[in-house]
Amino acid sequence: MLALIEALPSAAVVTDEQGRARHVNARWLSLSGLSRAESAEQNWLGVQAPEDPTAAAQTWTQARRDGHPFDATYAMHTTSGRMDVQWHHAPIREGGAPLGAVTGWLCTGKPLLETAPDVASQEETLEHLALEVNWLSDVLTSLPLGMLIVDARTRRLKLINPQAQRLLGVPLAPGMTLLSLEEHQTGGSGASLCGENSPLRLALGGLRKGGEELEVQRPDGSRVLLRVNAAPIIRLSGEVTAGVMMLEDVSAGRETRAQERLETELQRAQEAVLLHGGDPVTPERFLTLMGELHEQLGFPSLEGRLIALLLLRAEPVTLGEVAEALEVSKVAVSKVSAVMQRRGDLQVIKSFSSREHLLALTDHNYIRDLSVRRVGSWAISILCESLLSTNNLDPAITQQIRTHLETHTRVAVALERVLSPIEKRQALVLAEHLRENWDAVPAPHEKLDSGSPDSVPDTGKGAQ
Structure with a gap:
């Protein structure tokens, strides 16, 4: 998906649902004169509309509330001097569905004095982008491992695939808080799966936790042995934006090991009886x-x-x-x-x-x-x-x-x-x-x- 954004002929900024820049393409860098790190650190809206940031912010606020695409033209201080740039802001929806929740925005801009890019080519690129989003959603859905992505700021689920719901034994959906996982306890300590020192909490704090095996008790009392890996998602500025937790059911392996131990013990017992x-x-x-x-x-x-x-x-x-x-x-x-x-x-x-x-x-x-x-x-x-x-x-x-x-x-x-x-x-x-x-x-x-x-x-x- 990022490769397609880089290929856009227009300057492009990908934001999260709050309008914070997550990715910019090379055309934006050449137009603004900023580096990628500076683009992430800067208030990019102030760079886009330096002469009227208040009006631009109001337009943004209304668009985020409605979730509707909009166009706006701002005078921008580019590497070639002051220039009017026409911007198109389109919402990125969850799973690519027309009515899906807005998870971010794709903002593309073209200077009005430049030759307009090939509209057909741009539409084709956007179509490929939509297909890429749908493909990514299909991959995550069919992934054999359970996966959760939690927003670091809101502590709400941004994505959870069916395998994670099956392993945890509860229905979960994007937008739910971590409280929905509080009933899951690990091991004999009774600690919560999303407690203070859990892999997911550590990931939200910027730390990576890998390969830990936890016996998780579901709300219905059943138990499952999970191998848990968790890692943070970090933007260019170093800010943690989300935490990812992967879940793998390794109960079968434990049962196999237990069976092997049982067979060994039975062999020893048989030898003892023969004595x-x-x-x-x-x-x-x-x-x-x-x-x-x-x-x-x-x-x-x-x-x-x-x-x-x-x-x-x-x-x-x-x-x-x-x-x-x-x-x-x-x-x-x-x-x-x-x-x-x-x-x-x-x-x-x-x-x-x-x-x-x-x-x-x-x-x-x-x-x-x-x-x-x-x-x-x-x-x-x-x-x-x-x-x-x-x-x-x-x-x-x-x-x-x-x-x-x-x-x-x-x-x-x-x-x-x-x-x-x-x-x-x-x-x-x-x-x-x-x-x-x-x-x-x-x-x-x-x-x-x-x-x-x-x-x-x-x-x-x-x-x-």
Whole structure:
């Protein structure tokens, strides 16, 4: 577009919507005798109409208000002396649309004593200019990255493409203020996407910020990992006129890295399991090892074995079948299952045909051990923070405790992100189960097999 303006046979000045010069062509420089830097610094309207700047300013004000093109002739002090110059001022509209918002002005002038340029050639150049503007708009619209341009003076959006709206999850339009982005928060700090030290704010202050990855929380609560680049747009005088922010969704890359880490951890876990004798993990061995691993986590071994058994069954299992498979008494199973039921981890269903109690996990994503770890990590973090806030410790000790605090905070946050959607789903499943099987839920501390014909004393031996 700038190349086309340079090619105009007339002196040309491109301004912003307020009439401030953003670009001048070589013909203007030769006519005014000013350099490009001087043209940007000068009140160009005063150079255009030095003998009657007040009237020229009034005409400009009216034109900017109406958005209509206008012609004016002013006596201008050129390099060839005083000369009458006829000016044509045409609005530049957003996207090249006839009714689009005025984003600037193209002002072309020709001395009246000079031979008039070829009108057809000038119209052809202007037509090419309009096509160039439309092409640029199409490019920005189809750009695979999200892009926002914000005016440095008004702090309002000048341009936003569809990809940016999709990534941010909110409808945005030119003219909106940065307040429309205030609800977007980054990372665990809760800082706003357009806060004081955000890439966009830094760009509006004249600084470039590139390659920063921010996890952004949208207003609907969903999260997306964005790579953010921001840079200022600076005019010839050095004034920052706008800030540009580019957004790239890199969530898929993070998921790929997370999957790779998961596969690595699973490989390590598999190697660790094989160390338990080095034998293949059969269903029977799965029961045994799950009991041992849960015992290491601080849970009863029987609970781990019960979880393993229910994971290996597609349908709910009777209390008697569980006791027989695990080679323990029904009372022992009842004690463990009652605790699990009170926590909401276990469903108890009463069979209408046999009147037996059937056991099933609330969700096969059994997360009790992870939930306990999450609570423990939060508790450790809070404990460390309290210690640091109420004691003036040695700097080296402070650093040790802070490192411990940060590690457990990261663990808790990571577990929160994984567990939260599972817990919400489990709560819905459990509520539905309780509505449908209310008569199968015993009173507090009531044994599951109380009054059941298959109830037997806790002999400590396997059910026969």
